[in-house]
Amino acid sequence: MARLNLLEETRYEKLPVTVYPDQYLASKEVAQRIAELIKKKNEEGKKAILGLATGTTPIYVYKELVRMHKEDGLSFKNVVTFNLDEYYPMNPAAVQSYVTFMNENLFSKVDIDKNNIHIPDGSLPLDDIEEYCRGYEQKINEYGGIDLQILGIGRTGHIGFNEPGSAPNSGTRLVTLNDLTRRDAARDFGGKSNVPMKAITMGIGTIFKAREIILMAWSKHKASIIKKSVEEEVSADVPATFLQLCDNVEFFLDEDAASELTRFDTPWLVKDCTWTDQLVKKAVIWLARITNKPILKLTEEDYNNHGMAQLATQQGPVYNININIFNKVQQTITGWPGGKPDADDSQRPERATPAQKRVVIFSPHPDDDVISMGGTFIRLADQGHDVHVAYQTSGNTAVWDDDVLRFVEFSIDFLQSQGQDTKDLACTYDKMRSFFEGKKPNQVDIKEAQTIKGLIRKGEAIAGARFAGLSDDHIHFMALPFYDRMKTQKNVDFEDDIQQTMALLQQIKPHQVFAAGDFADPHGTHIKCFDIILQALLRLKKTEDWVKDCWLWMYRGAWHEFETHEIEMAVPLSPKEVERKRLAIFKHQSQKDRPVFPGDDAREFWVRAEDRNRETAKAYDQLGLAEYEAMEAFVKWDLSKN
Structure with a gap:
């Protein structure tokens, strides 16, 4: 029965999803899966072939793997890694490069053979990229393919840097980055104008060949794209939806990233609910929006046609529910955010006393x-x-x-107009101007x-x-x-x-x-x-x-x-x-x-x-x-x- 209930609850979800209370517990579980694979392959005398991701999403996975290496003796000597992508052009020594990221977060802290590390080379001449990408694919094939591929997801729905429009059979190649992807990376580069326009990425077809795929996502920032990827139809507009076609994929989410999935956002559509006051309020407001009606005009038919028959039966008649929720919403409105003095505050959001807060x-x-x-x-x-x-x-x-220089120029001019010494300030100005020119x-x-x-x-x-x-x-x-x-x-x-x-x-x-x-x-x-x-x-x-x-x-x-x-x-x-x-x-x-x-x-x-x-x-x-x-x-x- 529990299995049937779960299937009903997740019926909108087109691939397996596991939800954790937070990203730390989820990351530990992913790290454990990686560790088990490494140990299993080692016992078989084989190498573990890992596909790795970068960005903020896998950081705690890598931290846990480093901890397991240092405290539990997990060895990476039998591990071969292939990273998903790299910006292009990109100096491997740059702070923003994925070479730097992987070294700082994993490779420099474990006993992996540096010859077993493969990250797309963002420093190659443009004419060499096509041949290099073919070689990257060939190298993966020579190792027998990827055992476990770790993925994050961008807000465009990209996996790797496979942006909207990518083909499901695409291989490793040079791609143009979506504007939203570049905006999301802007802070790391000191502004969007400094974010590379292109990247080298494994293709969706390359990712599909992995024997196991884990996609991770944390925070409400990713909730909208997760809902599209998990519940909507397969579309090149959202590349992550192609993962619905895989038999060996699982999404690992924290509660915030999963919050817009139907079973969490509108649970009355998939299961009987425990109708708390807050859930009733949420459901009635949702119903008003779906039907484009004011709360007080909602009918029993509206409740029955939109998955809320259980609520109508348990707490009806529905007009009483409507009145109750209307009053609750109305009582949130106040022109007195510090509380209204000498007023009944039992139905107000803030206390009346003290009158001056x-x-x-x-x-x-x-x-x-x-x-x-x-x-x-x-x-x-x-x-x-x-x-x-x-x-x-x-x-x-x-x-x-420029604003810094403008303010200092004003200060120098003002001091000079007052006959004051500006030598020290002028030296500071020259120092900053020289720094900005080479910044x-x-x-x-x-x-x-x-x-x-x-x-x-x-x-x-x-x-x-x-x-x-x-x-x-x-x-x-x-x-x-x-x-x-x-x-x-x-x-x-x-x-x-x-x-x-x-x-x-x-x-x-x-x-x-x-x-x-x-x-x-x-x-x-x-x-x-x-x-x-x-x-x-x-x-x-x-x-x-x-x-x-x-x-x-x-x-x-x-x-x-x-x-x-x-x-x-x-x-x-x-x-x-x-x-x-x-x-x-x-x-x-x-x-x-x-x-x-x-x-x-x-x-x-x-x-x-x-x-x-x-x-x-x-x-x-x-x-x-x-x-x-x-x-x-x-x-x-x-x-x-x-």
Whole structure:
């Protein structure tokens, strides 16, 4: 019976999928499978032929293999490896090369014979590539083919660098990279313009020949493409769907990467559910969207026709369900994000008391506060709360080199106009200009340049916070050390970041903390900043009574908004408040027009923010609630569960 239930639950999935609580457990399992293959082949007196991937996805697999080598005696002497791909052109010694990646993460730390390592050569002359690719295929065949092929997946659905349009019988070859793939790699190369246009990759046909294939994916960032790859029809538009044609493939996913699969996203379509309050809310909002109806107009027929008959039977009549969910969504809307004084707060997202709250808005980068919650920020200040803003990192990575020179030139001219000595500053200017002229892609700036870039962003942040209504003594530019450390260190300790955050929290003793909850942030800064805040609060909770009355609210940044069913506080903005928020964002001039790291969205940050806030308001309107110009959304983090 359990087997039948599982088959029903996974009936939309066209290939085997195993889901793990997190990427670390999944990576350990993959590493164990690799280790078992190596040992088995060694016992048979044969070599284990591995196809390996690069990027962030397999890093913990390689770490676990290194641990097994050092602690458990796993030997790689009988292992032959073939890497999937390499950028072209690419110097093997470059930081961004996959030769460097594999050496740093695996090969230099185990006892593999260097002659058994094969990585596509990105340094060859273009005229030699075709012959080289044929030789790469031939070498794989000479070893009898690949025993186990490890894959990641790109957001285009590419496996290896087989981009949309690749043929299922393709072999190793030179390919042109998709623009989205290049945008995703932009940060590693110091900008998309520095990312190579081409790559050498094993073909889909080459991958298919492996006796076993494991594809791994982690984080919500990959959830959408995983759903397409697993549940949609085979198509060259999503190359990973070709894996549905294999008999020897398995997907290893963490819960976030699997979150959009039908059995997790809309489980009522594939099985009987345990109808928790949150699942009922999610399902009813989903039903309203699918049928394009307001919540209060949903009928029993709508429930029955869309897999929700069980809910209608157990908790009906459906109109009562509709009323309940309508009220729950309506109760998330408040014009008083700090709580409404002298009001019944039993159905409101925030407490009425104290009437004036101490508030800390943490901003990972110097503009996240106004981009993500600028309207709420301004309203909290307008409504008389004691609001502080804390900029966690300097953000100095995201300033153009030209801006540094422009600011220093201005300073030199100003000092000269005042008759002051500019000799030292002029020397610093010459030093930076010389550095910038020879600067390599993604090269870490010299200290002087980092300092000035940080000061540029600090000045903009202060201007934005002042515009929102804060006095200078309520503006804290933390410049947490981890941000600059991560540019040169692989293993970064966050203890002093946590201590600095604890000190600020102890100073303010806030009733409300707002923090960025962008855990799908492609650059990773947001989740690190959130973890620092969380650790600081959890430590303080053990000794400080005020933490028991401190609520932690999460906001989202420039990437994705919370789903409507997740939102616990929605702050509506009038047209005038939208304009005020826009002007606060405009104070960040270094990020306007064309920021250094725009991500995969060509819109300016202020446009993204306004569009997203209007989309949130529209989603509420379509559910049958009041129509607002825009809305900012928040989700509460329950500190009592930690």
